[in-house]
Amino acid sequence: MNRNRVTIKDVARAAGVSRQTVSRAINDRGEISEETRDRVLSIAKEMGYRPSSIARGLATQRTGTLGLVVPDVANPFFADVAQGAEHAAYAEGYSVFLCNTNEDPQRELAVLQSLEEKRVDGVVLCSSRLEENELREALTHQTAVVLLNRWLGDSNVGTVLIDDEYGGRLATEHLLQTGHHMVGFLAGPPASRSGRRRAKGYRAAMIRAGSGDPEAWILHCIPTVEGGRIAARQFLTAYPQVDAFFCYNDLVAVGALKASLELGRSIPDELAIIGFDDIPLAALVTPALTTCHVPRYELGRQAMQLLLDRIDGCTDMCRELLVQPELIIRDSAL
Amino acid sequence: MNRNRVTIKDVARAAGVSRQTVSRAINDRGEISEETRDRVLSIAKEMGYRPSSIARGLATQRTGTLGLVVPDVANPFFADVAQGAEHAAYAEGYSVFLCNTNEDPQRELAVLQSLEEKRVDGVVLCSSRLEENELREALTHQTAVVLLNRWLGDSNVGTVLIDDEYGGRLATEHLLQTGHHMVGFLAGPPASRSGRRRAKGYRAAMIRAGSGDPEAWILHCIPTVEGGRIAARQFLTAYPQVDAFFCYNDLVAVGALKASLELGRSIPDELAIIGFDDIPLAALVTPALTTCHVPRYELGRQAMQLLLDRIDGCTDMCRELLVQPELIIRDSAL
């Protein structure tokens, strides 16, 4: 392998035309007779000619490449996001650089700079760990940017967010409407923005249903199975009359499930439980978890689509997108 | 954002030196006084200069980019592989284009061609679906290639394979050594190369242990939970005396688990089961699955490392790598 690359010049010589004519043939933009185009094309094919996109990029100032920055592709959440983003990009003829940050802000900065040097036409940045002004600074030189799961004030960037508030409302209302009255919220870490947004939806639903003061029924916890177990146990002891839990995420919900069963509550009859995310585990536990499904592939697809729209000039209208979770009813809440 | 890019020329002018001197400063290759270098560098930084890797690529004929072709990033197997590959590449200063083929050979061809046009310095190709000669043809123009999970005769490509035969032997021997005599092999699809290699290891272990003719105890099946369930049920009916199953993969093993429990066999006491792959589900079922762990991250890392070695010229020695599975003992076989 690795013979000398055949260039546009070689093709031009072989076809007895100018380089420009070859260029016109491969880019197929009128301005050329059908006849010569076909002839040039067939010769090019025969010679195994592969137009160099880097030379083209240098000449046109557009590379046809995009950056996708995620904390960790091995995390199923971002793997699905990446999948959606990649599909959307590929459909428009773009290729994407996949970059892991490993949650490291320094590396995120490095990756962003490398993407700049590669002259990508745009970047989708997932869950940035950078501080507000650092992030703003890092993005100023970027051509086009869409932020996923992160909000940045005024900056002229696109944004795609999960509609956590809607999800919180959806789950809570469902519990309320299926005959539950005292719905506790196992809220995850206080620092979590999405947790706070979910709490907002929870509150709205509770107040609207007139179910008393919801504040007392919000209990923060570590967002793991064990954290959920501990919190639920605590909650059930403090308020034995609780008849439903809305949980920060599926891990917490599985923990709550465990605790409830340990304390002899039957699910979903005596106690209903709803999670958030719809991770694979949710369908596998017994009873299977009712949860708010977050459409991850869709999230990636929409973010990339938004980026492409913005690259194509529509930077004003297309600014912000909210992707809505969907309630998946399984066995832990009917 | 998106002001006019500052070029090497701008920096040169601002620093009152030639472009060449700037080039020497940023590439830091002796030939320049420490003083001017530092001065140029600081000016460059101040101006927010980002050397264009595409211009550099055009000049040097090396792009510092690599291709990673996988069927599907959302599949946890390839997500882990991608993670390993990306880390290895990043550690050497390379960036990687992530390409999904969706198991579609046509798209695989398209992706490979696009990578050529991008002048990547090399490609790691996972689980190619292309036919032998098509694949060979598609790779002839590629600069450097490592095949993962696919073998291609003479072609001058690197190869990383899972040592399936070793895994088959490992699992079978473990069953034999822990007091089981009649080990059935739920073999997956006859067309699977890895299945055939695992069967080879199984046979070797069985014959060496003098456990009768193993051929009759190899039963092919669809590689799903349901496929495993059906096959195991069939096997248990035909040979009630079977006391262990080695399974093509974890899905089949979970199916076998189900069937065995349905037929009233206690696991692992009356019947031991070993799977292959160590997918996340394996640890979650009850009883938890004993299985051959395939080091996916490591697979990706090694493949990328091999590619980098080959790019750096070592195309003779570094040719082929076998990555070994590891037995993870959980509850379905002790």
Next chain:
DNA sequence: CTGTTAGCGCATTCAG
């Protein structure tokens, strides 16, 4: 419709 001229931004000669 086709060819010519002139860069894109950088690195690689070679002189000084």
Next chain:
DNA sequence: CTGAATGCGCTAACAG
């Protein structure tokens, strides 16, 4: 140690 000329492979703008 520094600078000037040249080319990487392609496209844009203009002529013909």
